[in-house]
Every structure is written in C-alpha cells, then in structure tokens.
Amino acid sequence: MSSSTLTSDGAAWLASAGAYPRSTLALWEERPDAPVVLPCGSAFDVVSTPAIFGRRMLDRLWDEGPGSGPVAAFRGRMLLFATPGTAQRLPSLLEWEEWGSHGRTAAIPPLLC
Numbered sequence: 001m002s003s004s005t006l007t008s009d010g011a012a013w014l015a016s017a018g019a020y021p022r023s024t025l026a027l028w029e030e031r032p033d034a035p036v037v038l039p040c041g042s043a044f045d046v047v048s049t050p051a052i053f054g055r056r057m058l059d060r061l062w063d064e065g066p067g068s069g070p071v072a073a074f075r076g077r078m079l080l081f082a083t084p085g086t087a088q089r090l091p092s093l094l095e096w097e098e099w100g101s102h103g104r105t106a107a108i109p110p111l112l113c
Contacts, residue, residue, distance in 0.1 A: 017043035045087040047080040054078025
C-alpha cells in the first residue's frame with residue numbers, strides 16, 4: 001500500500017478481511033497502489049460519510065477521549081473503519097447520543113458499508 005502512514009501491521013489487518021490475506025499482502029508489496037476489494041463485516045465495517053460529516057464525527061470522538069479507528073479519505077468522502085456491525089448500529093447510536101443537540105441540527109446522512 002502506498003500510504004506512508006500505513007504500517008505493516010495495518011496492512012496485515014486490512015488484508016485479513018479477504019479470502020487470501022497472504023496473496024493480498026504479496027500483491028501490495030509488488031504493486032503498492034493496487035486496489036483490492038475487501039469485504040466489510042468480518043474484520044471491520046467501513047462507514048462512508050460525506051467528508052464534512054465524517055470530520056464532525058471524528059471531532060466528536062476526540063472530544064470524548066483520545067482516539068478513533070483507522071480513517072481514509074476518497075473522492076470527497078471519509079471512510080471510517082470500525083468494529084463489525086457498526087454500520088448497522090451507527091444511526092441508532094448517533095440518535096441515542098443526541099447527535100442533533102449541541103448546535104448540530106443537520107440530519108444524519110445516508111451511511112454505507
């Protein structure tokens with residue numbers, strides 16, 4: 001993988017979601033920019049949000065304590081890697097956390113995994 005911030009452990013974690021992790025890692029070693037389709041739901045979910053909404057989510061996570069899961073940006077979207085099952089639970093979690101309060105009046109946009 002070409003990202004200078006991706007560690008070998010991070011690449012191994014991403015590759016673990018696929019059917020052939022060692023082949024995926026070998027491909028990335030040979031061609032770091034090679035795209036690979038990895039399934040959501042086994043090692044991770046990916047919550048895809050508009051960039052601004054994703055940034056707000058990250059700000060909220062950091063407000064409540066240090067840390068977030070891995071994050072990627074692609075074509076104006078923010079991709080938040082999370083525990084499997086998060087994509088299905090996220091809308092109700094945000095509602096439970098009263099996302100619309102504290103000056104946040106925008107509705108929760110569609111979230112995809």
